[in-house]
Amino acid sequence: MLRTSRRTVIALGLGASLALAGCSGGNSSNNTSGGGGEGAGGGTLVIDTAFSLETGDPGRNYVPTGNMMLHAIYDTLLTFEGSAEDEPIPSLATVEQNEDATAFTFTLVEGRTFSDGAPVTADDVVFSLTRVQGITESKANFLMNGISVEKVDDTTVTLTTDGPSLELPAIVTNPALSILNSAAVKENGGTTGEDDAAEDFLGSTSAGSGPYMLDSMDITSRAVLVPNPEYNGEYAPSFDRIVIRNVTESATQLINLQGGDSNLAVDLNGDQVAGLGEGFTVSSSPSAQTIFLLVNQNEEVGKVTANPKFAEAVRYALNYEELLQLAGEGSEQATGVIPPMFLGALDSGVTPDPERAKKALEDSGYDGETISLQFPSDNPVGGVEFTPVAERVQAQLKGIGLAVDLAPAPFATEIEPYVNGTEAFSMWYWGPDFADSSSFLPFGPGEKVGLRAGWEAEDDPEIAELVTAAQDATSVEEREQAMSEYATAMQEEGPFVPLIVPGLNLASDTSVTNVQNNTNWTLDIPLIQPAG
Template structure:
């Protein structure tokens, strides 16, 4: 798999677990759960994180908190262990591929069972993957594009692709490709077509083989997990109850952890980590996420933003060092749409050039009108709050002659216009769908994120060809060169202005062990256990 050759292995795969001296810090919280029980029981784990959560149905999920939750409830064919994303390892199955990387054969363990005790079989795998293929309204549907699924026997499934796909083993680790109990889902409205209606059932029930079950799912406040009594995998549940709480401000997460009101804080900034004090543990690794500005190229949506010179003016107007001050320790300037530790990433980012910005702005046709900058204001990425970052962008662009008004809104409100390409000028973030540099090709013209910016393949045909070359390359050096050329061209002419790659800091009380970061599901909940 190509990811094994990525420079990010050493960084993402090694957790800087800094045990800060001291004791205590355990959970002494007493928030009431939906069942009237308290979270203060010794076997209860409380996790604070800013929610980006839409459903409990793996096939319909395509947001970070959803990945975190579903990774604990469902198993995939392959997975990653201990923060090491160099190469997927077996979960429900082992894998073999042909030399052309077009045929991947998965052999199930044979002993694994679902939460109702029934065995995990090839029919369940075929159904689960074909169900996702049939969900044309799912944001995760594209993960199965170009993949054919066939049953070989009761324990064997073959996935084939028309073109080489070295990224396929990484793709199947995504929680959207979780393996569901086919009989249970079908009994509750599940199909492999557009008429599937099992989401309502899966939003309140579990049909997986993971260590935990979904007890409560409130998309805006909390998720409660309980042990799967039938689980027979390698990571048995370690807690009688896990409560994930929606705490949108990282400062509040820090206060809760320090006060013993929670056990895990997922979204602390580098600066807040320095305030932890004694009695806590820290897992600190480079993030795989990028905060960026989107400058829409569709004149019907953005007007003046559609002129390529406008994006250029914005790109060179910004003081990236000053923006980085808001991110804290562990964060770095984004050097392009590919984060610095991934294959093909650029060695350095854009430097402020006010003369170039002024020339580009004059060419763009911008006439001083006030533009709106949209962004989610309740989802810190790596502890980076969007509101102060947007305010600093506003100030810097004003100094360069570009007038902005800020339009913050909750993530749940902002996500649809962003996905549907209806935002003229916005600030967003992107993390990989799976641990491979091809996860950043969607920024290209005619691709998923490119189209959100109104950027079609016809607008940049040379770049569209680079996307194809990077996707299909099988030779290691050829692949890296293609990704580097893609990243370079995107930096020079694309409608995206990468700003910051935040650090990722997961802090826990000294009573919790096993906290590890993953670029897809952020916190590996099944790996958490009481210390000692």
């Protein structure tokens, strides 16, 4: 039996609609925004954010700024509207789901077109999704793992999985799974295999059906969007030009906003937005990101850190309330690897226990050596700068006799060793791939983030089984229980020490309205309108 609805229910369990913080140079662009009427004509919208931008190719994108930009250029099968993330709604298609949550049939909305006027068809859907499967080096490739794509007719496509996949409707909202104009992409080197060569083409033009098109892009400085003249969806473009600028320092974002050089700042911290005063609008809430410490379990990488007692020592040595003071408005203590707003999250976090921490450090075999704490130095999350947090962690660990040396590096330098699992002790952040608790199962042993910490499935088979149970659940109740047991086990042991869920502060001037956040794309650009 199939069930269908305009809003396809998925088992998210979100207690609130919260957002993924963007990442935060000081490039200047004259701000010419002004009042606009219906459709384009709203002048120029200038957005400052710290770039995590690597490509204009949706199939190869897997970073926050890329999500923000691509969500305005491309449509996915389903979407979320702003911060309303309890269930996906149709974008290019409606969906029917079988009772076992193993088959999802998508029917395209009639009449939708790409930016060159070509109709969106089932062939475009099949090509776009199987292309992501074929680009094995893409960070987004895993989103399509275990999913089969089949064309039913010109307007219908079915996605099937071997086991229950209650999260699939949320998965297809990710901008990496945007639907591309297959004819245009194929003409420019696009394939569904490892030989795909369309990235350069997609980095300089658009092949989507979204309200805006890519006019130009420099992944180090700015991206410029212009209206899609063929757009016929629900979110008509409101601005003649949108400039997304790479401004890495939140202080510079504040100066630009106050001085009228920008309309919207994505990465201000709580103290900064508190002092804005009249003439500005601020939206503050917890993000869905978690800042955490990674303690590598591979002896060849971490040596003493590989002893589980070392992670226990770190976990109970920290004063989380003092760390939270550095985060500002909207932030919360991380209660576990699953942020507080998601299904299965724990009600409270770790309580410091210095004596337990000292005993665990002694039992770990630590002999006074200095441990380097690595972290990205230029990528604040929700306005939270990593350096002051690292300095406070360093001071607190000194209190139990653990000597820590800080080793900051630019994000572009630090990301590779983190992904490759060669960092012994580091501080990083993680946000959901889509608005669902399953986005945090990768912390488990043998999973993506677990392996970055040198944590194999055989290192903790009981937690590995909890991951499987959560993945295989076929009801909301069963899934919530499994997620809760997983979160509890991860809090009691394992190589991760969750610290802070940063707040998200979106600050804008009075020339724009309807500024809303979103877990996947931080800022919902298509919804923004000129005030008045």
